[in-house]
Amino acid sequence: MFPVEVFQNTLSRCTLILKRAGIRFHLTGGITGTAYGEPRMTQDIDLVIDAKQAVGALDLLLEQFKQTGFLFDEPSVRRAVDSGGLFQLLDPIEALKLDIYARELIPGELDRSTNLEIFEGEWLPVVSRVDAAASKLIWINKGSHKSRRDLRAIYRNASQDEKLQMEQLAESLGLRVLFIQVLAEPDELG
DSSP states (O other): OOOHHHHHHHHHHHHHHHHHHTTEEETTTTHHHHTTTOOOOSSEEEEEEEEHHHTTTTHHHHHHHHHTTBBOOOHHHHHHHHHHHHEEEEEETEEEEEESSSSSSSTGGGGEEEEEETTTTEEEEEHHHHHHHHHHHHHHHTTTTTHHHHHHHHHHSHHHHHHHHHHHHHHHTOOOHHHHHHSSSSEEEO
């Protein structure tokens, strides 16, 4: 696990670039499990960016990543932005990886982002609690075991209205049975 300052340094540099380029984004992944559920170790930073805005600002984005010292494979970034895929940045200063998804996993999720204080005095857009739960459910369906505990913690800390929205979203994704199954699992192995 990296110290919080490492995440803050890397994330601050990356989000400043996205803001300057006019690209909407929010945090997702392991950090949301901590924000909405319970703390857990994570070794990277996951962001979702607006793919259409990224296409329009791609050259500026790439130039800013270079100037700020991030390492990346330019053809891979271009392909990911064009196809709505994943690209990665490496911060060699902090030895930290960023996974950047140039697409929404849950349609409209960027419109429902919530601003949270991620670091003292630093507020950033984060995937909504309901969309975070749906995202975890989708990753569970793809085989992620870390997301199982995250989903239970996110659900446990949700309001009744959010729980209902999570159940409805799971149903619309065709993952209701998996949702119920994961929620029934114990957090600790017995």
